[in-house]
Amino acid sequence: MIDLENVAYSYGGGELLSDISLRLAPGSFHFLTGPSGSGKTTLMKLCYGALLPTAGYVRLFDTDVRTLSRDDVAMLRRRVGVVHQDCQFLDHMPVAENIALPLQVSGRGTPAQGEDLADLMEWVGLTARANALPPELSGGERQRAALARAVIMSPDVVLADEPTGNVDWDMSQRLLRLLIELNRMGKTVLVATHDLSLIRATKAHVQARVLRIANRRIQLAGADL
Amino acid sequence: MTGGQLSRMFQRDTQADRVVPSSGFTAQLTLFAAGSMAFLAVFALSLSLAAGRLAERWGDELGRSATIRIAAPADQQQAQTAAALRILETTRGVDRARALTDAEQSALLAPWFGADLALDALPVPRLIEVIETAEGMDAAGLRLRLAAEVPGAVLDDHSRWRDPLVDAAQRLRLLGWTSIGLIAAVTAAMVTLAANAALAANAQVISVLRLVGATDRYIAQAFIRRFTLRALIGAAAGMVLGMIAVLLMPGGGDETDSFLTGLGFQGLHWLLPLLIPPLAAMVAYGATRMAARRVLEGLS
Numbered sequence: 001m002i003d004l005e006n007v008a009y010s011y012g013g014g015e016l017l018s019d020i021s022l023r024l025a026p027g028s029f030h031f032l033t034g035p036s037g038s039g040k041t042t043l044m045k046l047c048y049g050a051l052l053p054t055a056g057y058v059r060l061f062d063t064d065v066r067t068l069s070r071d072d073v074a075m076l077r078r079r080v081g082v083v084h085q086d087c088q089f090l091d092h093m094p095v096a097e098n099i100a101l102p103l104q105v106s107g108r109g110t111p112a113q114g115e116d117l118a119d120l121m122e123w124v125g126l127t128a129r130a131n132a133l134p135p136e137l138s139g140g141e142r143q144r145a146a147l148a149r150a151v152i153m154s155p156d157v158v159l160a161d162e163p164t165g166n167v168d169w170d171m172s173q174r175l176l177r178l179l180i181e182l183n184r185m186g187k188t189v190l191v192a193t194h195d196l197s198l199i200r201a202t203k204a205h206v207q208a209r210v211l212r213i214a215n216r217r218i219q220l221a222g223a224d225l
Numbered sequence: 226m227t228g229g230q231l232s233r234m235f236q237r238d239t240q241a242d243r244v245v246p247s248s249g250f251t252a253q254l255t256l257f258a259a260g261s262m263a264f265l266a267v268f269a270l271s272l273s274l275a276a277g278r279l280a281e282r283w284g285d286e287l288g289r290s291a292t293i294r295i296a297a298p299a300d301q302q303q304a305q306t307a308a309a310l311r312i313l314e315t316t317r318g319v320d321r322a323r324a325l326t327d328a329e330q331s332a333l334l335a336p337w338f339g340a341d342l343a344l345d346a347l348p349v350p351r352l353i354e355v356i357e358t359a360e361g362m363d364a365a366g367l368r369l370r371l372a373a374e375v376p377g378a379v380l381d382d383h384s385r386w387r388d389p390l391v392d393a394a395q396r397l398r399l400l401g402w403t404s405i406g407l408i409a410a411v412t413a414a415m416v417t418l419a420a421n422a423a424l425a426a427n428a429q430v431i432s433v434l435r436l437v438g439a440t441d442r443y444i445a446q447a448f449i450r451r452f453t454l455r456a457l458i459g460a461a462a463g464m465v466l467g468m469i470a471v472l473l474m475p476g477g478g479d480e481t482d483s484f485l486t487g488l489g490f491q492g493l494h495w496l497l498p499l500l501i502p503p504l505a506a507m508v509a510y511g512a513t514r515m516a517a518r519r520v521l522e523g524l525s
Contacts, residue, residue, distance in 0.1 A: 070441055070522070077438035088433050092246040101244070105439035149437065 001026050001157055001188050002047050007056035009042055016042055018216045020056070024157070024190060029183045029206050031199050032192040033221070034213035040192040043213065044161045047190065048080045049073045061156075078106055081150030085162035087142055089134035089149075096121065096130040099148045106153065117152070124148045124178065140171035147178060157188040164198060172198055180206045244434060245427055245447040252455060255419050259459030259509070260466070262412045263501045266405055267467025270497060273401025275488050280394035283387055289357045290383065291364070293322075296350040297377030306351050309375045313355060316370070318362030325352045350377075412505055413512045416452055420516040423448060435524060445517035449510060456509030460502040468498055 002024040009017045016039045024030060024047075032040050045051040046058055049065050058065045060076055068076065089098045097104075100117050121127045124144040129137065137145060143163055150158055160179060164172035176191075176198065183189045183206060193199065199210060210221040293313075297305045306324050313322040325333075330349060331340075355362075364382045371378040424431070434444050471489050490497070 074435070074438050074440040077436065082436055084436075088429055088436075090244060090246075090430055090433055093243065101433075102437040104244070105434060105437060105443050153438070 001061065002190075003057075003059040003062075004046065004053075005057040005059070007046060007053040007058055009039070009046060009051065010054050015054075015216060017046075017213070017218075018055075020218045022211065022218060024188050026156070026188055027183070027186050028188055029180070029208040030190045031202075031208055031210045032190060032213070033194060033196065033199065033210060036194055038213040039216070040194075040213060041161055043218075044082075044159055044190070044192055047157075047159055048082055049076055078102065078153050079155050079157065081147075081153070081155040081158040083143070083146045083150050083158070083160040083163045085165040087146035089142075089145070091134050094131045094133060095126060095137065095145050098134060099126075099145060099152055101149060102153045108153075120148050120152055125174075139166035140168070140174075143167055143171070143175055144178070147175065151182060151187075155187065157190070158182055160189070160191045162193055163191065164193060164195060173201065176202050177205075242447055242450060245423075245430055245451070248423060248426065251419055251422060252451075255416065255452065255455045256459035256462075258415050258419075259412065259456040259505055260463030262408050262415075263460035263463030263505060264467040264470075266408045266501050267464055267471060267498050269401050269404040269408065270501075271471050271488055271490055273398050273405070274490060274494050274497070276394045276397035276401060278491070280391050280398060283394065284391045289320075289359075289361070291355040291357065291362075292381045292383075293353040293355060293371070294350045294379045294381065295353065295375065295377050296348075296379065299348065301377070302351055305375045305377050306353065309353055309371060309378050312367075312370055312374060313353070316362060316367055318358050318360055320356045320358045322353055322355045325354060409504070409508055412456070413508045416456060416509045416512040417516050420448060420452055420513040421520070423452075424517060424520040431521070431524065441518070441521045444521060445514065448517050449513045452513040453506050453510045457502050457506035460505035464498050464501045468495075 002022075004020050004022040007017065007020040007022075008015055020043070032043060034040055042051065046053055046065075047060070049058075049060060049068060052058075052065060060068075061079065063072075089095075090101065093101075096117065099120065118127070121130055124147060126141060126144055126148065129141060134142065134145070143166065147160070147163065150160075158179065163175050163179070167175070172195070179189050179191060180202065199208070202208060212219050212221040293309055295302060295305050295309060310322060310324065313319050330352060333352075334349070364380060364384070368380050371380060431444055474489055
């Protein structure tokens with residue numbers, strides 16, 4: 001699905017990531033952890049084509065990201081659902097329309113989708129908030145709306161960058177349960193988080209591998225968690 | 226912009242339009258600016274067309290006519306007129322020539338001396354109207370022949386005062402068309418500025434759309450549609466007002482009398498201003514498209 005081979009990334013100053021090799025197999029569940037500023041978000045961005053590696057190769061669905069045109073990247077984003085820590089919406093449109101936005105921009109906004117949308121809204125527990133505007137939502141509601149928006153196109157991969165950053169413990173658990181459910185439905189899931197207790201709590205429910213970024217490199221964290 | 230692109234642009238459901246929040250004030254500014262530009266374009270157009278007509282008329286009709294004035298003592302006038310007409314008959318480039326009758330000369334003088342003028346009581350020179358052929362005649366040669374055989378004849382081929390007027394009219398027409406070009410360029414600049422402002426104000430909207438898989442084309446479309454429509458509507462309103470203003474210009478009857486009263490459209494030329502709104506829309510389409518492409522390509 002997503003292959004990184006000896007990838008390095010440097011911002012103007014110096015190298016943030018170096019010699020990263022990583023393969024996300026279909027249906028796998030990965031956690032990505034590391035201290036803040038270690039490059040978790042950068043690595044996530046490399047995984048959905050928002051950044052290009054300064055060295056090495058990133059292959060998304062078997063295509064080198066360097067060869068992708070801007071339209072190819074747009075098509076790719078329809079197969080990769082992304083949830084950010086500070087998720088953004090179109091603030092002038094109600095939540096339900098925001099969640100259905102990927103369908104609309106891909107020209108698939110048919111009436112038949114209405115029922116799926118209702119199911120999805122119920123799954124993330126936002127049915128009652130369907131007509132609210134995004135700025136009226138709480139942090140947890142925003143994260144769930146972002147998750148619903150990320151999966152409405154039925155993507156192959158779900159990338160979540162600190163999805164629990166702004167929410168309390170119960171809500172984190174609830175979000176993680178949704179991600180686990182998605183993984184059971186066959187989606188590849190990568191969750192970046194610095195919250196180790198969340199990882200521990202989740203590992204009981206799913207076969208998850210934990211990747212840790214330390215000293216610009218990635219390591220497979222083992223039993224020490 | 227092809228017809229297909231145009232119809233697709235207007236067929237797109239209004240849903241796609243809603244992804245970009247509407248901006249009331251800038252929208253109205255764009256409408257106003259497009260309207261003003263169209264209004265000015267109507268005037269520049271009517272100026273160019275009127276100047277063109279004038280240059281053509283002066284160059285054409287007057288250029289092909291000349292006058293010979295026979296100022297001779299009363300007893301010789303008849304003979305000298307006949308001599309001048311004989312010379313003209315054998316002059317190359319003269320299509321026809323005839324002496325004006327007493328009645329015609331009275332009519333010409335009537336505005337100055339009144340209608341009941343007794344022409345034979347005054348030493349009025351006889352006028353001969355000369356119409357040239359398309360090739361034109363050699364005025365200097367004719368003058369020499371007249372000087373030798375008809376001492377009282379003076380040839381006036383009008384070119385002395387006509388040429389600078391024709392030049393001025395042609396320059397005026399050029400200025401008019403230059404103004405129209407400048408108006409189009411300013412419209413493009415103004416739409417580009419407005420589009421850039423709109424794109425910058427909607428940076429979050431654009432990044433959200435990119436994240437959920439919208440193509441540049443889809444994102445640009447929302448902006449292009451809006452600015453094209455605004456330019457079209459604004460220019461249409463400006464054009465209508467401009468045409469009403471031209472229509473209400475006080476007319477001075479015959480256009481040769483005064484250039485100012487001839488400022489307006491004639492016949493099929495009334496249809497030309499109708500091209501202004503579609504042209505403004507095309508300019509806006511191109512300008513927004515380029516602005517959107519430039520901004521979007523700078524984003525990840």
